[in-house]
Amino acid sequence: MADINARLLQAIDGSAPQHKVRGQNRFEFSEGSDRTLHVKIAGKNGNPLDFEGDKFPVEDKQLQSVINELNKVKSELESIKNGTLKVKNDQLIDKIDALLAKQQSLEDKINSVMQGNAFRTQLTGSYTEYKFFDALALTDTGRVLSQVYDISNLSKFYLYVRSTLDAEVRLGIRVTANKNEPSTNAVMFWNGQQYEHTFPTNNTGLPIPNTQNAWILLNSRYKWLNDIIADRMAIQLMATQVPTTGSISVYLVGRKY
Amino acid sequence: MPVETKQAVEWALSQTVVYSNGEEIEVTKHTKTELVDMVREYFNNYNIEYSTFSYDDLIPYID
Numbered sequence: 001m002a003d004i005n006a007r008l009l010q011a012i013d014g015s016a017p018q019h020k021v022r023g024q025n026r027f028e029f030s031e032g033s034d035r036t037l038h039v040k041i042a043g044k045n046g047n048p049l050d051f052e053g054d055k056f057p058v059e060d061k062q063l064q065s066v067i068n069e070l071n072k073v074k075s076e077l078e079s080i081k082n083g084t085l086k087v088k089n090d091q092l093i094d095k096i097d098a099l100l101a102k103q104q105s106l107e108d109k110i111n112s113v114m115q116g117n118a119f120r121t122q123l124t125g126s127y128t129e130y131k132f133f134d135a136l137a138l139t140d141t142g143r144v145l146s147q148v149y150d151i152s153n154l155s156k157f158y159l160y161v162r163s164t165l166d167a168e169v170r171l172g173i174r175v176t177a178n179k180n181e182p183s184t185n186a187v188m189f190w191n192g193q194q195y196e197h198t199f200p201t202n203n204t205g206l207p208i209p210n211t212q213n214a215w216i217l218l219n220s221r222y223k224w225l226n227d228i229i230a231d232r233m234a235i236q237l238m239a240t241q242v243p244t245t246g247s248i249s250v251y252l253v254g255r256k257y
Numbered sequence: 258m259p260v261e262t263k264q265a266v267e268w269a270l271s272q273t274v275v276y277s278n279g280e281e282i283e284v285t286k287h288t289k290t291e292l293v294d295m296v297r298e299y300f301n302n303y304n305i306e307y308s309t310f311s312y313d314d315l316i317p318y319i320d
Binding site for chain 1: 276289293310316
């Protein structure tokens with residue numbers, strides 16, 4: 001005996017594209033266009049989701065959660081303003097910067113949804129930023145080592161550099177491959193012909209010119225940066241000549257697992 | 258930091274930086290690079306001795 005007690009729908013020369021109707025012993029024709037089968041997406045109760053145009057519907061609770069988050073940010077900013085939330089002086093600007101950036105991002109998200117765009121789906125992860133150097137006015141040609149940051153929780157990172165120094169700077173990347181290594185060591189990379197050292201000297205390390213008011217994305221030139229997975233990381237700088245004006249910043253923006 | 262740092266920061270915060278692409282940036286406490294660069298320029302203009310510093314070193318001098 002057949003599993004489904006119904007006849008297949010026929011075209012002129014055989015069975016047609018079809019599917020079983022839910023809850024019934026019968027088939028109906030499947031349709032499509034542009035070489036693609038039309039589908040409908042149903043919720044767990046079998047009710048189809050309504051589309052507006054070609055966009056996914058915005059779930060109220062998703063929007064509500066963004067609005068709640070925005071209200072929290074606004075409330076925190078208000079608390080800083082009226083003094084009920086105490087922030088150390090040396091952390092105040094960073095704290096306000098971070099809150100304003102978050103507020104802008106949430107408002108952008110709401111505006112985007114209001115304009116009919118779907119929420120961007122992010123299955124896992126969030127972004128983090130580490131400032132290895134923050135507008136460092138170098139005054140000599142000695143090597144400077146940054147703070148060491150734990151990057152073991154990052155699945156990917158981007159290194160941004162901005163220099164207004166009037167001298168070329170060589171940048172070095174130091175990592176520890178695992179937690180047992182006592183200190184960060186310089187990275188060597190294959191440049192297509194030989195291993196090249198990032199330990200900064202006058203002729204080694206990654207050359208950083210004066211970028212004025214622009215940021216260099218180091219990953220765009222040194223593709224191997226896209227593949228680094230390590231426990232900790234630090235940056236080392238060395239100016240090739242004594243800088244007399246300007247400063248240099250090196251930021252990492254990473255995506256957490 | 259030199260004793261003149263407070264004056265240097267005040268002066269820097271009243272400046273505008275013009276880059277070679279024509280972009281003008283008014284110095285504020287949020288434009289970290291421009292603030293540091295202008296403070297350095299002040300030190301240079303008045304022959305004030307200083308050693309390597311960064312934005313964080315200026316925070317105590319920003320109102």
